Amino acid sequence: MTSEGGPTVVRHSELLTPQTADYLAFLDREKMVYLPYLMYFNRPNFRSTAINTDQFGFRMSHGPDGRASVGDHRLDGPVRLLVGGSGVLGYGATSDAATLPSRLWTKHAPSRPWLNFGAPYFNSTQELILFMLYRHLLPPVDEIVLFSGFNNLVMAQLNHLPLHGQGAFFFCNEYFEKMQELRKRYAKPVKGPRWRTGPKSTPEPVSPSQPTPATMIEAAVELTTRHLDSWLVMAGATNARVSFVLQPLASWVRQEPADQEKLLFDEFDRFSEYGTWEERYGLVGSRATGAAYAAALATACAGRGVPFVDMNSRLAAAVTAEDWLFVDRGHFTDDGNEIMAGLLAESLALS
Known part of the structure; x- marks a missing residue:
């Protein structure tokens, strides 16, 4: 419960x-673990009613x-791997047993166990590196499903950073700020006289070009498929x-969202410290952008x-306007995970 200087207010x-x-x-x-x-x-080793992780941080x-x-264990x-960001991790599920990997293993594709290879905020680079770092702990793998895409598209908005051909990642602004502090710490004083033959020049500030949905899609697809090629080599x-x-x-x-979703989405926009959904993700959130x-x-x-598999079109065709699928605009209810597990197994002919 929250108080706003008056009667106690219960959030949706x-x-x-x-x-x-x-x-x-x-x-x-x-x-946060770095x-x-x-x-x-x-x-x-995180323990709670909703989410539990092992000694390395993988969800059960x-x-x-x-x-x-x-x-x-x-x-x-x-085994089979479901790889991705917070959707794979199962942010929003009421328990470990209600996540997408668990529903696949328990009901919709139970012929092989499914391991959860999900982490919030990860882009395709981090998904790939995670597999390479922990591959030695895995038994034989016969199926790798990458359930991903959104984070690469969102991070494509940060086209002004010195990424040297690599994709941006969440919180990378903080990384670059700390690296700049390190540069200053190691900066060496100039020895001897410094001669100038003219007025001191001031470099023109570089204004990042405003990304468009088309340029963001191009960048996100290029990065995604580059890493997909590496997955194919390893697999x-x-x-x-x-x-x-x-x-x-x-x-x-x-x-239009379901009634429960609208209450939650509106509340998120009202209380978010980082701005509304439209302010943060307006460029990527339209149906036209998603379809393209x-x-x-x-x-x-x-x-x-x-x-x-485009799970967006599959879900749209499988549910009604009343089905409550999302706890926020990017994460799923238990029912949402259950429906997706069935659609995913059907789409990929998994048993």
């Missing part, structure tokens, strides 16, 4: 999605015969199949023989 999120409190504790920036190469990863998956993760294999060593699923976004799925992005990814995947 406290009533409709009380599990959010566990996720906010899990994502506490003060306690790792070499990855920048950051999930908090290890549940199946018919128990549970498993990359670092604890290891399996002999073969080829064990003949694992690699598939790509474009994760759904509420505004890409349907024009899906089409570009589908073409890129087809050229590589990679199965592709």
Whole structure:
């Protein structure tokens, strides 16, 4: 509950999605875990009603015969991996058993165990590095499903940073600020006289070009498929199949949210410290942008023989206006995960 200087106010999120409190504790920036190469990863050995992680930070998956993760309760294999950001992690699910990997393992594609390879904020670079860093802990893998796409598109807005051909990542502004402080610390004083033959010049400030949906889509697809090629090389060593699923976004799925979603979305915009959804993600949130992005990814995947699923169009065709799918515009309710697990298994012919 919150107080605004008067009567106690109960937020809709406290009533409709009380599990959010566990996720906010899990994502506490003060306690964020920083790792070499990855920048950051999930908090290890986190315990709560909604979310639990192993000794390395991987979330537990549940199946018919128990549970498993990359670092604890290891399996002999073969196993399947669901790879991605916070949607794969299961932000918003009421328990570990309600996440997308768990619903696949328990009900919709139970012939192999599914391991959760998800982390909030990750882009395709970090997804790939995570696999390379922890591959030695895995049993044989026969299926790798990349459930991703949104973070690469969002980060394509940061086209003014010195990225040297690499994609931006969440919180990278903080990284560059600290690196600039380090440069100043190691700056060496100039020895001897300094001669000038004219007035001191002041460099013109560089104004970043405003990205358009088209340029953002082009950049995101290029980065995504570059890393997809690396996944194919690594998966080829064990003949694992690699598939790509474009994760759904509420505004890409349907024009109007369900009643519960509207309450939660409006509340998010009202109380967010970082601005409204439109202010933060307006360039990427339209249905037109989502459709264009899906089409570009589908073409890129087809050229590589990679199965592709646009979960946005699949969800839109499978649900009604009353179905409550999202706890916020990018994360799913238990019912949303259940429906997606069924659609994903059907789309990729998983048993």
